[in-house]
Amino acid sequence: MTSSDPHAPHCHNVPGDKSAVQPDKKRLVSRLNRIEGQVRGIARMVDEDRYCVDILTQLGAIRAALDGVAMQLLENHANGCVAKAIGAGNGEDAIAELMDVVRKLKS
Amino acid sequence: MTSSDPHAPHCHNVPGDKSAVQPDKKRLVSRLNRIEGQVRGIARMVDEDRYCVDILTQLGAIRAALDGVAMQLLENHANGCVAKAIGAGNGEDAIAELMDVVRKLKS
Amino acid sequence: MTSSDPHAPHCHNVPGDKSAVQPDKKRLVSRLNRIEGQVRGIARMVDEDRYCVDILTQLGAIRAALDGVAMQLLENHANGCVAKAIGAGNGEDAIAELMDVVRKLKS
Amino acid sequence: MTSSDPHAPHCHNVPGDKSAVQPDKKRLVSRLNRIEGQVRGIARMVDEDRYCVDILTQLGAIRAALDGVAMQLLENHANGCVAKAIGAGNGEDAIAELMDVVRKLKS
Structure with a gap:
């Protein structure tokens, strides 16, 4: 059942030795790289004295991307x-x- | 009133030319640098096939730091x-x- | 300035004696009455052994209405x-x- | 396995005929009754022109209880x-x- 699901990570789940190969690994990593760049952009905005509201709007976008x-x-x-x-x-x-995990992510 | 508040940014707010010098600029930038590093760490975790739950827990911490x-x-x-x-x-x-802005951040 | 804003509550804000007449009081009260009825509906759903997911979907709607x-x-x-x-x-x-207040509502 | 879990609802899940007896039904209903009363209290606060911040603080508490x-x-x-x-x-x-459902509840 799960082996035929292309969205399912390849899971290795032995106590003390857990790992998971994400099926969309490349796309996930590139999304995270983009988010990393956006966070760097926020630091630059603060450093360049950009207007608070513009920074906060951008922070909201990063939060949505992370979620x-x-x-x-x-x-x-x-x-x-x-x-x-x-x-x-x-x-x-x-x-x-x-x-x-759901509980942690909700708060 | 506001000029004596050490927590207030130095604001320049003319339409078309808005800027703000954050009072705690250095500390803010270093917090953002740390978050940037954490996001890079997440990308690495995905790339190294780390266990999903460990990645999600770390993502929760980044979200809290951004907030x-x-x-x-x-x-x-x-x-x-x-x-x-x-x-x-x-x-x-x-x-x-x-x-x-509050409305944007809430969702 | 504020007196001409139809959206502004009539505020009385003396330490120890604070009050506010909401400008859209009737509408607010009737929205809250509707939410009260929805919460009662949830209790009934639980009592009548309704399917969890249907209850949770309804809870999500109430949460949005309260927000x-x-x-x-x-x-x-x-x-x-x-x-x-x-x-x-x-x-x-x-x-x-x-x-x-914003901080309290965000979490 | 599940039958021995006291926290598990008794589930009946046939397409078109789904139901679930919550294991802690009484306690859930009484929590919801209390929340219903709190929402009624909020309506009363608005009606009695109570101070906005006090109402908002109480709304935050209700939201936490619903969650x-x-x-x-x-x-x-x-x-x-x-x-x-x-x-x-x-x-x-x-x-x-x-x-x-998790996605609906998160937003």
């Missing part, structure tokens, strides 16, 4: 690692861990 | 540019602009 | 009480209080 | 309906639905 990456990773995780754990009979722990 | 910078800039703006605009009789526009 | 009321009150406050305080030379305290 | 109920329902759902769907081989749909 987009987080949602993508969360979905990858749910479709991949959680689904795999369920198949292996470790669904309860995986779901508890998932809820834990 | 902290945004709140600081918002307070600087309110104590500086808004207060100054009020003194100059342009309070209404300044408050409308402030509310606009 | 809408909060933003309206925040804008009324900014345009009314804060603007009036500024006119009376108490702008700094009013802005500090405003930022305090 | 608490939402997180509880989300966890019940994950531990119950999602876990059950997984056991029945419908894990993928259940996880897609779960992520959908």
